[in-house]
Amino acid sequence: MPASTPVAHSKTAALARVLDAIPKGYCRYTQGNVSASKAESLARKFHLRYGIGCTPAQRVTRRKRGMANALLVMYWPEGCQQVEWLMLATDGQGMDGEKLLDIADKPGMAWLGYELVRRPDRGRTAWTWRRPASEMAEHYALIAEFGNKHHTNSLGSLLQRLANQPGFHGVREQSKRLFEEARRRGHAGDLPHLFYVQKVSHGEWLRLG
Structure with a gap:
């Protein structure tokens, strides 16, 4: 070989x-x-x-x-x-x-x-x-800004980008927390599906x- x-x-x-x-x-x-x-x-x-x-x-x-x-x-x-x-x-x-x-x-x-x-x-x-803490802080800040200004489309696009990142366990757990924050900020739309990394x-x- x-x-x-x-x-x-x-x-x-x-x-x-x-x-x-x-x-x-x-x-x-x-x-x-x-x-x-x-x-x-x-x-x-x-x-x-x-x-x-x-x-x-x-x-x-x-x-x-x-x-x-x-x-x-x-x-x-x-x-x-x-x-x-x-x-x-x-x-x-x-x-x-x-x-x-x-x-x-x-x-x-x-x-x-x-x-x-x-x-x-x-x-x-x-x-x-998992994502670094600095990147997570940026995502939380964007979710807060989009939520406070009722930028529904921008917030939905951000959540989709997060869902598209590699679905390793640590990344998925972080995404779940970010999605929960979006809900807390008033996001009423559907949340993207979080995929597991397959073989x-x-x-x-x-x-x-």
């Missing part, structure tokens, strides 16, 4: 891959951005150094040897000239060339405009994404060999 790594064209796909990787032990990270013209060469460099395109069997072998496993999450929208990337790694040797942070460090990991946070889930700890493809596969 040729070495490859998925390239996400949507924020939902990129952020979902991070959440899928954390329970598998990928608890350290580093991030950055690169021009689209250099993104493929960066991915190949990371594969040569850290094996980000290794097969599951190769990852088992690396783990047994005490080596860290790594994967690369790339957010590369169609036609975008800048690619955001996040490399996740397990515990182990071989990542000395990177300054890695732990996902549990404070302040928490932030990527693509969202914050990674813990949440309880049936007696265990899970992870989710999504991690992206289009980029050959590294």
Whole structure:
């Protein structure tokens, strides 16, 4: 099987891959951005150094040897000239060339405009994404302004934009609170449906060999 790594064209796909990787032990990270013209060469460099395109069997072998496993999450929208990337790694040797942070460090990991946070889930700890506090404050302020001025259409459009954001647990809970605030401010229209993030493809596969 040729070495490859998925390239996400949507924020939902990129952020979902991070959440899928954390329970598998990928608890350290580093991030950055690169021009689209250099993104493929960066991915190949990371594969040569850290094996980000290794097969599951190769990852088992690396783990047994005490080596860290790594994967690369790339957010590369169609036609975008800048690619955001996040490399996740397990515990182990071989990542000395990177300054890695732990996902549990404070302040928490932030990527693509969202914050990674813990949440309880049936007696265990899970992870989710949420909007930063500064963005939430802006949404509350807009809801108050539109509600006080009876700008019904503007408020409805704002609520729809909120509903269109990735439906991770943390984002959905924030959206519910914002919708409750809109009701408190007198919004009488229908509230948009909040969708859960379903199992999504991690992206289009980029050959590294």
